[in-house]
Every structure is written in structure tokens, then in C-alpha cells.
Amino acid sequence: MRVEVLAVGTELLLGQIANTNGAWLGEQLALVGVDSHFQQVVGDNQGRIVLALRTALARGDGVVVTGGLGPTHDDITREAIAEVMGAELRFDPEVWARIEAIFAARGRALPESNRRQAMVPEGARVIEQRLGTAPGLICPVGLKVVYALPGVPYELQEMFERAVVPDLRERLAAEGFHGVIRSRVLRTWGISESALAERVAPRIEALDAAGNPTIAFQASGIEGIKVRVTAKAASDAEALALLDQEEAALRDLLGDAVFGLDGCTMEQAVAEELGRRGLCLGLAESVTGGLVASRLVAVPGASQWFRGSLVTYATETKVRLLGVPPGPVVSAEAAEAMAVGARRALGADVGLALTGVAGPEGAEDQPPGTVFVGLALPDGQTSATRLRLPGDRDRVRQLSVISALDYLRRRLRQDRVGSSA
Amino acid sequence: MRVEVLAVGTELLLGQIANTNGAWLGEQLALVGVDSHFQQVVGDNQGRIVLALRTALARGDGVVVTGGLGPTHDDITREAIAEVMGAELRFDPEVWARIEAIFAARGRALPESNRRQAMVPEGARVIEQRLGTAPGLICPVGLKVVYALPGVPYELQEMFERAVVPDLRERLAAEGFHGVIRSRVLRTWGISESALAERVAPRIEALDAAGNPTIAFQASGIEGIKVRVTAKAASDAEALALLDQEEAALRDLLGDAVFGLDGCTMEQAVAEELGRRGLCLGLAESVTGGLVASRLVAVPGASQWFRGSLVTYATETKVRLLGVPPGPVVSAEAAEAMAVGARRALGADVGLALTGVAGPEGAEDQPPGTVFVGLALPDGQTSATRLRLPGDRDRVRQLSVISALDYLRRRLRQDRVGSSA
Incomplete structure (x- = not known):
């Protein structure tokens, strides 16, 4: 299954903000086991968003589009998706009720313009908004799919994990893909990348023949260097066993330089x-x-x-x-x-x-x-x-x-x- | 004139590094006065790089492609460009002499694989390498153009300023464009995007007819919302006068919600x-x-x-x-x-x-x-x-x-x- 990422926002094209969502989504898609061969960035222009969506759907099976779901007149991702689906936008009272509740809880007046955020393309499924006012959308286009997520990183990440990953897994299973890819990161500090590479060399040589798991380094600025172990297996249990074994071998080589695993700070x-x-x-x-x-x-x-x-x-x-x-x-x-x-x-x-x-x-x-x-x-x-x-x-x-x-x-x-x- | 940015590198698709070159190039293109409507990211695969280049050239007048100019077997941007040009790669002795000199100066042995970096598509102009071993390329495709630059940010930036900007200015002048583009940001806090839009509406309506300067909003998470004014003019002085005038009008509408300008925190x-x-x-x-x-x-x-x-x-x-x-x-x-x-x-x-x-x-x-x-x-x-x-x-x-x-x-x-x- 091939899924592209499309980030919407003129501010991205103008370099006013970096496309960090693209990098995050690319990493997550790979971990789910989805191929992602292209990413695109497009400005807040309906014709161009439509063109970018059609280009992506022609090359692959799906698109994750981020941004352009806000309440202002230049937030037009909804309109562009409806055009690609050949569907009308309809007002969704449930989505609107949640927006009203969010504004009420913050004690703020609800501007009329926010009604745009309650417009949903006919045939799309809503991903309930929990952290912001914009809902996400799962939009079928024939057998293909467009996922629309807000551009705010923490809103996007929460929705991707809650709603997009399960949907992707279902589609992968329908294609007969049941394998799993799991990775684990050993967080290190106080050791240079070249010194790390020297210490870990015996493991990398031992693994190269098998090619599974794999070991990769990733510098994280002041947070040290990450050593990422990635394993493919038929089941979660098998993948985790491979990761456990490799983690133990790496800890032997790296000692106290390892301060934690994965998201551990x-x-x-x-x-x-x-x-x-x-x-x-x-x-x-x-x-x-x-x-x-x-x-x-x-x-x-x-x-x-x-x-x-x-x-x-x-x-x-x-x-x-x-x-x-x-x-x-x-x-x-x-x-x-x-x-x-x-x-x-x-x-x-x-x-x-x-x-x-x-x-x-x-x-x-x-x-x-x-x-x-x-x-x-x-x-x-x-x-x-x-x-x-x-x-x-x-x-x-x-x-x-x-x-x-x-x-x-x-x-x-x-x-x-x-x-x- | 419309120019797209294409970043090449599987590590970008996998989210292992962020596409900071895309953001930087987008900003520079806008400042030169070039429109940039799309950006793409593609992995190290010749067929897909060719497809991405053709897609970009079909939509616009040029492409800046970054990355994939290194000496290893997965650096194939040169081959992809030659395919799009319908040209052969030929060995360039001058480029090779400079690579030899760089290695000699560092006292390093020169691996045979670096010969790849001296291969230049027939009909392309070389941008001399000064900071790294990879030369840049200016490659005509009919009346359109592909600029190829290394992926290393400081090498890319130096070459872009030295060779790409002058070439773009020549092309713009041929189209009759001689102006400058300047922008200023009013930083606001404590006002929602929709409320901001309502307050600023009179200015946006007044400007829409003229289309210059333009006003755009940009949410910056917890740092508030930026109001960006962009002006085109024949000279710097004229552009700044337009910005001053618009800043004053916006400050009247926004009052104390404006806490500073541009990079002010x-x-x-x-x-x-x-x-x-x-x-x-x-x-x-x-x-x-x-x-x-x-x-x-x-x-x-x-x-x-x-x-x-x-x-x-x-x-x-x-x-x-x-x-x-x-x-x-x-x-x-x-x-x-x-x-x-x-x-x-x-x-x-x-x-x-x-x-x-x-x-x-x-x-x-x-x-x-x-x-x-x-x-x-x-x-x-x-x-x-x-x-x-x-x-x-x-x-x-x-x-x-x-x-x-x-x-x-x-x-x-x-x-x-x-x-x-």
C-alpha cells in the first residue's frame, strides 16, 4: 500500500514554518508498514490543492493531507477534498455541537466563521476533534482514501494515532499484509557518533548478514544520539523478542551511556x-x-x-x-x-x-x-x-x-x- | 515565473531528517520575486525522481532540485536530470580537477567512486563547487530550467546565492519584472484567529482591489498569531513606505494586541x-x-x-x-x-x-x-x-x-x- 503526504499552507511554501508534520508522518507511515514514495507541499489555493490530491491519488492508494482545516477563508482543504470526491459539503450538527462546547468551556464567544469547520464532505467519516476545534476526515475516493488532519502538530499526532493508524491497518490486512514492524530506540548521551559507531560495530557486522533487525543512528542535537533497532516479524511477540535480544547486546556494549528507551527523556x-x-x-x-x-x-x-x-x-x-x-x-x-x-x-x-x-x-x-x-x-x-x-x-x-x-x-x-x- | 522545489532523499521521506532546505528555498524564491506553488519530496529512485521533475516542469517554468549529488550509488539526481533532458552524461575534466584538489588539500585519498560527481549532462552548465565536492548544475529543458544543488544546507545556500539568484533575475528581467518584494510581521497575542480576521476585515477588503500590499494570517501555536504584510514595489524605499502605511492602519485596528514586529518575542x-x-x-x-x-x-x-x-x-x-x-x-x-x-x-x-x-x-x-x-x-x-x-x-x-x-x-x-x- 502506498500513501503520500500532502501538507497544505502558503506559509510552508514561503518557508515561514518548517514542514515538521511531513517528517513525523513519514516516520509513522514507515512504522505502520506503508510505503511512502512522495511528499508534496501546496499553498492555500483550491485548484492547486485539488491538483496535488489528484496527482497523489494517481500515484498511490491514499493521501494524508494536513492543514487548511481552520475557520478562516483561506482554509479550503475541505472544499478541495469535496471536489476530488465529487461530493457536496454538508453541515454536521454533531461536529458543531463539539465546537460550541469547546468555546463554552473556554468562556469565549463563538464567531460565525467557525461554522466552516462543521462542514463535512458527503460520504466522509468524521474523526472527532478532542484537542482543537477542527475535526479530522476519512474520505473515500473510489477504493482509495484521503485522510485530512489539522496542521497543529499535537492535534494531528493524536488523531493520526487514534483514527488513521487503525484504518491503515485494516486496509493493509485486506491486502494480506499481516506482518509487523517494530522499533526500539536506545537513548544515549555523552558519546560522539563516531565513538558510538565504533563500539556498536560488532553488532552491526553480526546483523548485516541477516538484515533483521537493523541498527541505525540518529543524532538528536542536544538530546544525544539515538540508536534505533528495527525488527520485522510475523507477530508482535516475535518482533519484541528480537528487539529484547538486540537491546541486551547493545547495552553490554554501551553501558551507562544509555539513559533510557524510546521517548524516555x-x-x-x-x-x-x-x-x-x-x-x-x-x-x-x-x-x-x-x-x-x-x-x-x-x-x-x-x-x-x-x-x-x-x-x-x-x-x-x-x-x-x-x-x-x-x-x-x-x-x-x-x-x-x-x-x-x-x-x-x-x-x-x-x-x-x-x-x-x-x-x-x-x-x-x-x-x-x-x-x-x-x-x-x-x-x-x-x-x-x-x-x-x-x-x-x-x-x-x-x-x-x-x-x-x-x-x-x-x-x-x-x-x-x-x-x- | 513559477519555480518548484524538489528535495531528493529517502531519509526525508522516512522523517529521519526534516526538510529544512525546502523551507529555506521557499523563502528565498519569494524574496527574489518568483512564485512557488508546489514543493515535492522524493526518495532515491531514478524513475520517481524523473516523474517528480516532469510533474514540476509541466506545472511551472523551473525546478530547484536538492540532494542526490553525492558520490555513492544511491546519488542518482544527475542520471534523472539527464533522462529528463534527453541528454547523455559526460565526464568533465575541470570538475574532476577541482575534486582532486579538494581531496589533496585535506590530505585524503580520493576514492574512485567520486568520479560520479564529475559526470555532467550534455548541455548543462556547471556551478563550481567551493565548499564541498559536488558541483551544482543549471540544466535547460527547452525554455524551462532545472537547477541541481547539493543537499548539504550551507553548500546549497552558497550556490543558490552565487549562481541561481542571478540566473533567476535574468529570466525575470526577460519577462519584464524588475521589482522588489518586502514583508513585515505584526506579532499579536490574546486574540483568536477568527476575531483577528473580523477586526482586520476592513483593511483586507480595502486592499483586495489593489492586491498590493497583501495581508495574511499565520498561527504560531502558543506564540500567538502573526499578521504578515507583503508589498511589491519598484524600489526598496517604495516597498518600505507601503509597509509603514499598512502597519499604522493595522495598529489602529488591533491596538494593544500587537506586541512587536517580525522576530520580536x-x-x-x-x-x-x-x-x-x-x-x-x-x-x-x-x-x-x-x-x-x-x-x-x-x-x-x-x-x-x-x-x-x-x-x-x-x-x-x-x-x-x-x-x-x-x-x-x-x-x-x-x-x-x-x-x-x-x-x-x-x-x-x-x-x-x-x-x-x-x-x-x-x-x-x-x-x-x-x-x-x-x-x-x-x-x-x-x-x-x-x-x-x-x-x-x-x-x-x-x-x-x-x-x-x-x-x-x-x-x-x-x-x-x-x-x-
């Missing part, structure tokens, strides 16, 4: 290490200005193990709130003092602190990119490490966050902190 | 309001866990007006560090007390505080998405506002940040705080 890895030991954390942040805290509270249940953060951007507040002694504040001593101060002020078991120079200028004779991470442990032990980070202000800050969290994670694992408590 | 708008009044800010954050602070410190020079943030995630720390009285902490009273506490503890002129429920569960009988923003001003005045925000945990948090910053911005403007100080 560094903050979740830290949360797990803290939770396992029954410890709670307090932060003091200078150079990162609250970024570490904001990543930690993104973990559901963070209140169980996270006390808070003292973002002491001004030097005076470092002294007043954290008891940092006079002297340079971009130093290992200040980082340790901040960690101790955070632990005490926030009533935490573990204190973690960051102080440094994001740039563009240096400070206290330290070049931009110099960051000190301080740690205070429950037994009173303190330590600090110095980082030299590349890049501009934002990159230094982002790298500081993940470096500090990885430092905490590795120290907790090494020291078996709290394991006897 | 909400935190920069806040920084400007604070800076203009000589005020410094201190934060207390609960639900946003440091996110507000992290956005503020991203503004260069933040230490001039930003003192820090007390991220009091645990209730106990709200009491201890901020002096919040006993009682519900998801309340207007707690938000105001937090703002007062932040102002005092951090020695700031203005205190801003956020407390709320990000979800997924509610708390203190408040549903998820309930957030209170508290404000304490230099004259001792305090105020608070309640937000009801949609979406999941992350979205509630992101919306809280920008809502709170916008609340602060508007209050500073309304109250003319500090203007008499």
Missing part, C-alpha cells in the same frame, strides 16, 4: 533514579535561569521528588538566598555552595546547582561556555565539575541543562546514594 | 516595557516550574532588569520562602501573596507569580488548566487574574508562561507604571 531518567532511592531534589540555577527546573516539572508526578529551584540570576541573590561566600561566582566553590544552599533552603535531600557564562561575552576571566555544576548529597558530600560547552547563548544553556542532569544521574548510579537508606 | 516586548521604565522584575513560579524565568534570561542583557525566580513547587516552600498564608495555593490570594513575596525576597521593583494546575488531574477542587497570575507593583498595588487554559500538561504550562508575560506587558502599558518615577 533525560529528566525522566533522573526522576527514576531519585524515585528509586526515595530522594527529593532542590536546585539552584544561575546560567540556566530556570531551564533545569522547567524540564523536571514536565515529568508527571514531579511533586513527589522535586522541591523547587532558586533562580538566582543576580549575584546579590546568590549571597542572600543561598549563602554563597564572597568571591567569584563562576567557580567550582560557588557551584558547591549553591548546591548546599539549595538543599538547605528548599528542604531537599539532594542539591544540584549550575553557575556559568552563557555568552556572548565572558565573565570573571572565564570564556563563554564555561559552566560549573555543583552537587550536595544527603550524607553531606559535595562535588563539582567544570564544563566547556560550544555554541551560542541558547546552545550553551541547553547543553548545560542536559549535562547537569546527566552528571546527577551518573553520580546517583555510581555512588548508590540512598540505596542503604 | 513576548519576552523581548516585556523587557522593553521594563527597561523603558527602569524597573527590575522578580518571579515566583509554581505551575510553570521555571519556564517563565528561562524565557526571560534568553533575552540578551537580562541581568539589567531580571533579578531571579523562586520556583516553589512544593507548598511548604511557598510558605517558607514567599510567606504565602495558609489556605488554598491555587487561588488569586496565593498568587498575589507569591508576587509580593517574590518582590521582597528578590529585592525587585515588580513581582510576578504563577500558581495553578497543569493536570492531568485537578487539585484543590480546581480543574486542570486553572492558573492564577499575581502581580505586585512598585507602589504596593497588587492584582491577580484567573486563566482557564486548554490542552495537556505541557501546553497548559506553555500557555501560562506567555499569558502571564502578556498580562504583565499590558498592565505596565495601562498603568503607565514607573513613568512618573
